[in-house]
Amino acid sequence: MRVFFCLVIICLAGCNSTPDTVKPPAQLLTDHSFTPVTIESKNDVFALSENSIAKMEAEISRSLDKRLTTRSLIKYIFAPENQSLNYLTGATLTAEETFNSKDANCLSLSIMAHSMAKHFGLESRFQQVFIPEYWASENGYSLLTGHVNLRLKRPSASNVALTSTVYDTVGDLIVDFNPSSFRQKFRTQIISEDVILAMFYNNKGAAAMINREYDLAYSYFSAAIESAPQYSSSFGNLGVLYRINNQLEQAELAYNHALLLDNNNNTAKGNLARLYDLTGRESKAAAIRTALEHKRSQNPYYAIAKGNEALYQKDFERAIKLFKKSIRLDRTLHESHFGLAKAYFYIGDISGALSELEEAEKHAYFDSEKQRYRGKIMSLSAQLVQ
Incomplete structure (x- = not known):
């Protein structure tokens, strides 16, 4: 079973309204087993x-x-010569890094667009987009992802030329680097x-944690909590x-505080169930998992995540069943078809x-x-010809 934690691009949980007076247990933020590391301000x-401003x-204009x-x-951001913008789920960069590399996730691209708008005196606000729970896989971890975009305030009604990734709302423009979220x-x-x-x-901390840079991960999660103390996902990741x-008491405190801030943080619930298993409280773990399975049973992305987990465990027949379930729920998700293709390949079904x-x-x-x-299709087609 893989560990589920939030890769906050953005995390689905954690933005619900919570009392400003909810404070975390002090011992979560004063842990001396980690050495502080300098991170981005x-x-x-x-x-x-x-140089970028110039x-x-x-x-x-x-x-x-x-x-x-x-x-x-808008024309500059989405101009043909700038269409090298690549939406990469795991690439979390600063505004400056994104401006120069063009390879980033929706969070980084939105930060860049916000900073550009701010420089030109335009008002913009970030938006969380409540997409279904969706997981990506990396190095044996299942990472819960989400989505953000940018609402660019339009001073008054105007005939602004829109591209396929800029959507008109009442008086504003939505700059979204993943147009599929508007489907x-x-x-x-x-x-x-x-x-x-x-x-x-949180994104940077998750990456550090995967790379076993635990001091760096702790520094990022601590900074996240300092920036937004009511954001549930930071405590779940911590x-x-x-x-x-193996600091299980601290882990339980963090999960419970995450759920105190947002009881809909399903990732924290799942990780708490895992902790209950590790500490001999199987009945509590089972109760949480039963509730989560029921809640997620009609989510095609959950079937994809479980299918990828089965692939990782080399349980190809189970993976096939799960990817087929995802396709039955929504056959337009390319990730389902790709997962099923991998499972077929592993059992020798090239066609x-x-x-x-x-x-x-x-x-x-x-x-x-x-x-x-297309590259994978060409490669497999060549194998069939042989």
């Missing part, structure tokens, strides 16, 4: 360099009419810069760090693998994904 995360100033400035900014018009919620910063730190380091890869390519949203699937 808030300014480091949001700032753009003079590039923007040369390309983006300033105007007393902020509608024209807005149009120019089902998911509910959104405004979140602050401080919460976005906490999400950034609990995973404690559990990995089945090819068929599912073609489905994955058909349903993929991004050119980079389509190209990846």
Whole structure:
């Protein structure tokens, strides 16, 4: 069984309204078993360099009419020459790093766009997008992911040219680097810069934890809690760090505080169930898992996560059943077809693998994904010819 923890791009849980007076147990934030490490400041995360600003100033037109400035900014971000923007789920970068690399996740891309808008005097706010629970796999971990975008306030009604990734709302523009999130018009919620910063730190902490850089992970999670003390997911991730380091009492405190802040933090519940198993409280663990399984039974992304887990355990027949279940729930998800293709490949069914890869390519949203699937199709087709 893999450990589930939140890779906060963004984490689904943790943005519900909670009392400002809820304070964490003091021992969670004064742990001397970890050595503090210097990490990015808030300014480091949001700032753009003079060189980057000069590039923007040369390309983006300033105007007393902020509608024209807005149009120019949008055209610059989504101009054909900038379409090298690559949406990478795991790449968490600062605004400056994103501006120069163009390879980043929705959180980093939204931070960059926010900083650019702010420089030109435009008002923007971050939004959490309440997509279904979705997991990505990395080095044996299942990482819960989510989505954010940017609401760019439009001074007044105007005929701003929109691209496929900018969506019109009442009076505002939504800048979204993953247009697939708009397929089902998911509910959104405004979140602050401080919460976005906490999400950034959680992503970096999760990456450090996977790499076994535990001092660095603790520093990031602590900074996340300092930035947004009511953000549940930071405590859930801190609990995973404690559990990995066999500090089970601390882990339980962290999970319970995460749930005190947000009782809908399913990832913290699942990790608490794992902790109950480790400490001989199997009946409590089973009760949590039964409730979670019922809640997630109709979520195709959960079936994908369990299918990937089965692949990792080399239980290919179970993986096939789970990916087929996900396809029955929603056949438009390319991840389901790709998972099924991998399972077919491992059992030697090359024709089945090819068929599912073609489905994955058909349903993929991004050119980079389509190209990846096309390369695998060509490789497998060559094997069939031989």
